[in-house]
Amino acid sequence: MLLAVTLDYWNTLFVDRGGREREHRRAACVSAELEAAGLHPAPSAVEEALADGYTYFEDVWRREARTPNAAETVQVILASLHAPVPHEVAGRIVETFERLLLEVPPDPVPSAQRVVCELAATYRLGIISDTGYSPGWVLRELLDRHGMLSPLSYLYFSNEQEASKPDPRAFRRTLAELDVRAAEAAHVGDMQRTDVAGAKAAGMWTVHFVGANNADAEVSTADVLIRHFDELPTALGSLSCAGC
Numbered sequence: 001m002l003l004a005v006t007l008d009y010w011n012t013l014f015v016d017r018g019g020r021e022r023e024h025r026r027a028a029c030v031s032a033e034l035e036a037a038g039l040h041p042a043p044s045a046v047e048e049a050l051a052d053g054y055t056y057f058e059d060v061w062r063r064e065a066r067t068p069n070a071a072e073t074v075q076v077i078l079a080s081l082h083a084p085v086p087h088e089v090a091g092r093i094v095e096t097f098e099r100l101l102l103e104v105p106p107d108p109v110p111s112a113q114r115v116v117c118e119l120a121a122t123y124r125l126g127i128i129s130d131t132g133y134s135p136g137w138v139l140r141e142l143l144d145r146h147g148m149l150s151p152l153s154y155l156y157f158s159n160e161q162e163a164s165k166p167d168p169r170a171f172r173r174t175l176a177e178l179d180v181r182a183a184e185a186a187h188v189g190d191m192q193r194t195d196v197a198g199a200k201a202a203g204m205w206t207v208h209f210v211g212a213n214n215a216d217a218e219v220s221t222a223d224v225l226i227r228h229f230d231e232l233p234t235a236l237g238s239l240s241c242a243g244c
Helices: 019-036 043-064 070-080 087-103 112-119 136-145 168-178 192-201 229-242
Strands: 004-007 124-129 154-157 185-189 205-209 224-226
Touching: 004 168, 019 043, 019 087, 043 070, 070 087, 087 136, 112 229, 124 136, 124 168, 136 154, 154 168, 168 185, 168 192, 185 192, 185 229, 192 205, 205 229, 224 229
Parallel strands: 004 124, 004 185, 124 154, 185 205, 205 224
Antiparallel strands: none
16 A cells, blocks of 8 residues: 655656756856956856766766765866866855756646645655755745645755665655655656666655656656656556555
């Protein structure tokens, strides 16, 4: 019987269409701060440095199962630009990068708020989310804006913890906080590598949501695959019966 449900964040509860705008603002921020510090990088160099930051993040995420925070990635960007700057300059860049998601926010997945509130009447709910530039406190604020924070019993954000998905520790820590066994919980997410494989390695049931990102649909090993968030309560009901 299912007692708990954990949810991914990106392309599960929220879908992001503002990435290009935030990237433009990051480049403008770096350029302005370095100009004020007496450095004059070419726009192309700033773009290449931001790309180096993404490459670094992706490599660490995949190789070490952890997500570098904004401060760590900004140091990579500044090193790529050969731009040693005072601590306060780097700090302002980090703060801008972290807060950008609040200024150019993602959209909630259709029906997510209603379904999350509905599920909270039956299950203990948690979040298991990897983070990038936007730390857990930002992601909590977005959940609160859209009425999805109060129904949640525990939130696991990788920048606040020792491991990111697909490391089973991320799932086991959340299960412990929700006070359920793995067989009593299902994880809902959009990625085979992190959400489905990670949750299965921890012994959980899995629901693969492909309504916002269907890149892994054909290779999914999830117990259930859904295309609309409205389908989630029924999918979880079928898993609860299967576990009886």
